[in-house]
Amino acid sequence: xxxxxxxxxxxxxxxxxxxxxxxxxxxxxxxxxxxxxxxxxxxxxxxxxxxxxxxxxxxxxxxxxxxxxxxxxxxxxxxxxxxxxxxxxxxxxxxxxxxxxxxxxxxxxxxxxxxxxxxxxxxxxxxxxxxxxxxxxxxxxxxxxxxxxxxxxxxxxxxxxxxxxxxxxxxxxxxxxxxxxxxxxxxxxxxxxxxxxxxxxxxxxxxxxxxxxxxxxxxxxxxxxxxxxxxxxxxxxxxxxxxxxxxxxxxxxxxxxxxxxxxxxxxxxxxxxxxxxxxxxxxxxxxxxxxxxxxxx
Ligand code: NAP
Numbered sequence: 001x002x003x004x005x006x007x008x009x010x011x012x013x014x015x016x017x018x019x020x021x022x023x024x025x026x027x028x029x030x031x032x033x034x035x036x037x038x039x040x041x042x043x044x045x046x047x048x049x050x051x052x053x054x055x056x057x058x059x060x061x062x063x064x065x066x067x068x069x070x071x072x073x074x075x076x077x078x079x080x081x082x083x084x085x086x087x088x089x090x091x092x093x094x095x096x097x098x099x100x101x102x103x104x105x106x107x108x109x110x111x112x113x114x115x116x117x118x119x120x121x122x123x124x125x126x127x128x129x130x131x132x133x134x135x136x137x138x139x140x141x142x143x144x145x146x147x148x149x150x151x152x153x154x155x156x157x158x159x160x161x162x163x164x165x166x167x168x169x170x171x172x173x174x175x176x177x178x179x180x181x182x183x184x185x186x187x188x189x190x191x192x193x194x195x196x197x198x199x200x201x202x203x204x205x206x207x208x209x210x211x212x213x214x215x216x217x218x219x220x221x222x223x224x225x226x227x228x229x230x231x232x233x234x235x236x237x238x239x240x241x242x243x244x245x246x247x248x249x250x251x252x253x254x255x256x257x258x259x260x261x262x263x264x265x266x267x268x269x270x271x272x273x274x275x276x277x278x279x280x281x282x283x284x285x286x287x288x289x290x291x292x293x294x295x296x297x
Contacts (some may be wrong), residue, residue: 007267010153010236011185016279019152020065023286030293036295038126039068040285041090041099045083045109046076050242051102056102061282066089067289071097078291084117091119096141097292098124100285103174119294124288127174142288147178149280149291150215150236154189159213159234159269166192167207169224169257170217179215198230204228216257226262235263235270238277 020133028035040062044055045055055071062069074088083101090099099122105111113214118201120130126144143151145292153162166183170176176196184194195207199218208214208228216224264270271277 006155007264008269009254010157010269010271010276012149012153012271012276012280013151014276015156016149016283017068018156019283019287020061023067023290024065026290031066032289035274036095036097036293036296037066037068038069038286038289039096040289041070041072041084041096043074043083043090043101045074045078048104050240051104055102058282058285060288061286065286067286076106078109079107080113083109083114085116087117088214091122092115096122098122098289100125122292124285124292126178126288132173132178135178136186141285142291143182144174144178145284145288146175146217146238146277146281147182148284148287149277149282150179150238151182151189152284153271153277153280157269159189161189161254162191164192164212165195165210166213167195167197167211168215168217169197169208170219170238171196171198171205171218175217176215179217183213183215200286218257220257221255222257222259224258224263226259226266229263229266231266232261232268233266235267236277237271237273240273240278248288 016100026120027037042055042058044051061070090096101114103111105114115127116129118128120128123131124142126142129282131141135143168176168180180194180196183192185191192213196205197207209230211233214229215236215286219239219241221243235258237256237258241255242252243255245253246249262287
């Protein structure tokens with residue numbers, strides 16, 4: 001008889017709902033103690049559809065759990081100077097615990113300059129060099145929301161990572177690079193032997209075929225196929241690509257970096273897209289905001 005692999009979904013939607021329920025309880029405790037309600041703000045520039053969707057989801061999540069939220073919208077023609085002025089204002093707002101600047105920004109704005117302008121103690125996205133450095137050195141900080149969400153998912157599903165070979169595809173500063181540091185840490189989840197792959201990696205399949213855990217974050221729809229993975233692998237799909245689909249009201253559907261059916265058939269655990277890493281990113285942002293509020297920044 002042919003063996004059938006059954007996989008378990010790493011359900012980011014459910015896990016993020018659990019985290020949000022826990023955070024709502026924390027908010028009630030803060031209220032009862034007369035403390036200040038966590039307050040998250042977002043700066044949104046231009047009219048990129050995906051950015052609007054992400055920011056709206058973040059605002060909605062704040063409302064759901066009782067956080068305060070503020071949204072500052074700017075036209076795509078905003079100058080770097082105007083944005084820096086707003087950031088300075090938010091850095092100095094005593095009523096605000098954390099804020100994010102939704103990326104990407106228009107080409108005429110220096111993204112790195114903007115990231116570095118955010119006060120590290122309010123950088124709940126964890127993008128500031130000071131926070132990335134602290135994360136690498138295991139010091140208290142804000143871990144970038146997407147990697148933090150993935151670590152939460154692995155922890156809450158009690159995935160055994162110790163001594164495993166973890167292959168990460170993509171080395172961006174916001175996903176792949178921090179993931180490679182976190183998975184290699186002397187911690188649980190962590191304690192993996194890590195391979196970081198990127199666009200210049202030769203024979204990527206040699207690495208993925210040996211991997212116990214694969215974290216795919218390159219932004220190429222259905223890149224990881226069934227023939228690239230071994231039986232029992234744990235797969236985390238970070239990718240989100242909008243693919244034209246006229247059967248949908250929106251005219252598109254969201255596709256991950258993993259060819260789901262093929263890879264799931266060989267996996268022990270796998271995240272879906274949508275409903276995997278995406279909701280976990282939002283939950284982590286909220287967790288970081290609560291931490292900022294508790295620090296009293
Ligand atoms: P990014 O900044 O565009 O980086 C992509 C990385 O993938 C780069 O390191 C690049 O290598 C590598 N890469 C590109 N093509 C490759 C190939 N053929 N083989 C191997 N590596 C390749 O991307 P990102 O910001 O990390 O985002 C990646 C994906 O995750 C996107 O789809 C994005 O929308 C999604 N995302 C989702 C969430 C979420 O919450 N679910 C959050 C953030 C991002 P080089 O360094 O050599 O160029």
